[in-house]
Amino acid sequence: MTNGGIRRVLLVLAKVFLARGHRVDLVLTNQAELTLELPDGLNVVRFGTRTRRSLPHAVRYLSENRPDAVISGRAYTDLLFLAAKLLSRQKHCHLMWTFHTEQTMELAHKSRSMKLLMRCAYRLSPYADVCVAVSKGVARDLTRYLPKTARIEVIYNPVAPLGATPALRPDHPFWHQQDVPILLSVGRLVPQKDHALLLKVFAELRAQRPLKLFICGDGSLRGALEILAAETGYAQDICFAGHLPDLEPYMTHADVFVSTSRWEGFGLALAEALAAGCPVVATDCPSGPAEILDHGRLGRLVPLGDKNGLIQAISETLDAPKAVSNGPVDLSAYDPDRVADAYLNLMERFSKQ
Template structure:
């Protein structure tokens, strides 16, 4: 067993999304190995998620911009060996807290989960300033972790050469004990036509408007249903667009679902229409569930996960006709057997946890 460490995972507001799923998978592995793990939140939002046994939830008690005194106190009193953070505001918060608390032994690991160039282009002015501030200060942290090689290459454009960048893919939790469980929803309980599945927050990045246009053209050609998992600020506008397609009765906006596995296991095709990513966690989860994948070849992540088209269809960004053709071919083809464990070994939670623990050990000796 690894030498016991005290690891702090900073979740910020703990909103739904890929970063949250990544942190909880890591927490479960670290705890199973006997490490002490804190999950630090920056608000009082009620947690409705199932948390791993032994996970210590720490609330700093206020919004992030007012959390600095609480973060300093947390580091001074708890003295964690490492802090892993994945959002720019929590990165800067704990960098400042470390400097003020003088906890020199604490390793700071900033994780970058999206393509920075695209993210910068779509952020508000205050957020752009925060991001550029983080880039300039990145050499003061111990290491910056990019969740794909594409994110690492892009990140190098913004951080000083003195910043240390490592690539560690996100962990993908293994299938549960009942992967064949049927979703409790009429689309599946009365399944008589193929089902397209999409997973992602309803935000411009995921381009659900393109997804709906693609679905409408396919639905005009054949019986088909679309099941969308996720929530976000664009839900109202997308529901209106769904009505305008004329096929709203065949489209379900399911909102956030805590367990995606039954849907991925039983869907006929998983479709990602993202304009940009960092990794594409839902794509990897779909592969793990044995669901065929069609994805836009956006920067960065999908091409790496799909091995440049060997493990699924990659379609040029914004190519509606290409998406229609790839989805049709996937639905018409016999469902292939699930990929072997070696295909997804880079995302094995134990392997990913080993990589983070190795970082902590290496930088603790410097």
């Protein structure tokens, strides 16, 4: 499991399932150390090897544990458990393949071998019980690749509820200067998130006004982005914080949440920022941000790659009173219990077929 949005989604779902008395296993195919907080009662199963060598372990797991359903979120794990189900003859086990990003854009940026794997999963998708798209945009895009016999359902990602008490201000020097606004970005440091554009936008804004940029996330581009940050001349006002397990304090006390993604599927961090009451500015990329922000009603949407548009939207959001710029937000569609109900209802329908 990586530290991205899929991880947060699966753990939120697991917590709800466990609270309702279901047994939940977290299956890991590699030896990666778990550095994240797991829900109480979650059973961790390690295959101890890479996915392509995990088939015997997956067959044994299905045969011995007989799970009612397997929820997976990557092409390689989709295919792994499809093969394991066929070999173990566990017909009662329902396969729920979840699609978290715009597939057209994913394909355009994957290696040749990964493209082949993804297209193989598309071809075999009718053998899954359901293909869950995390937004209507992802569902529309999926119809370009999945056979007509594949079953596609839209279930939004769950957004974890805020803590029972208001989050304290982060203990970071940026938040010690209460008169200097802070822009917040959350996402892996990969080409998809386009942090290079964010840094260019920040540099122009910083030339006009006191400002800080706090970036949560890690990834392959961190070194290159740190060099780019130094080249802006404002490195002292930019923090690469790495992965942070608890984002609520930062989202609650940031002045604007900014997303410069080239593509998404849902945009989990956007929804989390709205839940925390943080004003949002995002690129109108495929797919998810427009749905979450209700086509601009709940936050500012800027055309993809529009640097000047981002600068203007962020400036106007900073200058607006926070309560006015955010407004009332209905996030009931992302309530974890409601999302869990959608998955459980699908499983119940499967069991009756």
